[in-house]
Amino acid sequence: MHHLRFQQTIQHTAQVSGRGYWSSKPITLTFLPAPSNTGILFRRIDLQGKPEIEAIAANRRETNLRTTLVSDAAHVEMIEHVMAALYGLDIDNCIVECDAAEMPGMDGSAVAFALALEQAGTSRQADVVEHLSISSSLRVGDDRNWVMAVPSADPGLTLQYQLDYGPDSSIPATTTTQLLERDNFSNTIAPARTFLTEHDARHLQMQGVASHVTYRDLVVFGPDGPIDNSLRFEDECSRHKLLDLIGDLALCGLRVQGKIIASRSGHILNGRLAEAIRNLENSHSHLRNRNAA
Ligand SMILES: [Zn+2]
Numbered sequence: 001m002h003h004l005r006f007q008q009t010i011q012h013t014a015q016v017s018g019r020g021y022w023s024s025k026p027i028t029l030t031f032l033p034a035p036s037n038t039g040i041l042f043r044r045i046d047l048q049g050k051p052e053i054e055a056i057a058a059n060r061r062e063t064n065l066r067t068t069l070v071s072d073a074a075h076v077e078m079i080e081h082v083m084a085a086l087y088g089l090d091i092d093n094c095i096v097e098c099d100a101a102e103m104p105g106m107d108g109s110a111v112a113f114a115l116a117l118e119q120a121g122t123s124r125q126a127d128v129v130e131h132l133s134i135s136s137s138l139r140v141g142d143d144r145n146w147v148m149a150v151p152s153a154d155p156g157l158t159l160q161y162q163l164d165y166g167p168d169s170s171i172p173a174t175t176t177t178q179l180l181e182r183d184n185f186s187n188t189i190a191p192a193r194t195f196l197t198e199h200d201a202r203h204l205q206m207q208g209v210a211s212h213v214t215y216r217d218l219v220v221f222g223p224d225g226p227i228d229n230s231l232r233f234e235d236e237c238s239r240h241k242l243l244d245l246i247g248d249l250a251l252c253g254l255r256v257q258g259k260i261i262a263s264r265s266g267h268i269l270n271g272r273l274a275e276a277i278r279n280l281e282n283s284h285s286h287l288r289n290r291n292a293a
Contacts, residue, residue: 018104
């Protein structure tokens with residue numbers, strides 16, 4: 001049903017530097033080419049022994065406002081925008097060297113990562129990408145917050161994010177639907193920025209986090225809309241949540257064919273869906289390998 005694609009890595013190294021939103025710490029990411037079947041690996045070059053952390057759902061630690069991966073010796077935080085850029089650009093194998101734990105916040109979007117990776121170019125590898133077609137619905141969450149994977153007759157992966165914080169929220173209710181395509185990822189999805197309400201922004205800064213972040217570094221919503229800023233898309237908030245969803249879904253480690261629909265889901269539910277999809281693949285692979293032989 002699905003067309004086969006060869007695995008890809010980047011052709012040249014690429015670097016992105018910035019500061020973590022939460023920690024305010026400077027960090028440089030160096031994206032390196034990696035062999036077939038490596039997947040995405042984060043490597044903490046600031047730590048002794050340069051420990052590596054595999055970007056798979058089983059390694060995530062459930063946190064609400066960002067996606068964190070842990071291994072025995074190390075962790076990396078706020079990886080969702082980096083992962084979204086790699087997945088959105090069909091880069092299957094890559095080593096992401098980092099010299100701090102928290103990924104750079106940049107402008108709150110994935111555009112800096114996407115542009116750096118695009119400039120690095122892609123290189124086709126010998127092995128075929130592992131695909132998974134969603135054959136029956138998978139759903140996580142409750143009546144209010146949920147995310148589900150459903151079968152689709154269309155090729156590729158279509159995602160939909162429904163954002164609705166209610167009539168009293170300063171953040172408008174919008175829905176974004178996108179077919180994931182590498183050729184327009186950098187223009188349509190990557191530029192959508194992180195957002196916060198003014199209330200949440202004040203609360204976070206009172207806790208001493210994100211002290212260097214200004215109204216220009218992400219979108220802060222006051223009662224009358226974005227403060228000292230304007231939206232890049234009418235649906236920028238749901239579009240950003242779609243970006244987060246892609247980054248979290250990428251932890252399933254497979255290319256997915258089907259449709260993912262999310263309603264008010266966050267990193268925890270997205271990560272659980274990624275894990276469920278990965279488990280589905282594990283339970284099917286025995287049969288599939290036999291068919292392929
Ligand atoms: Zn995000």
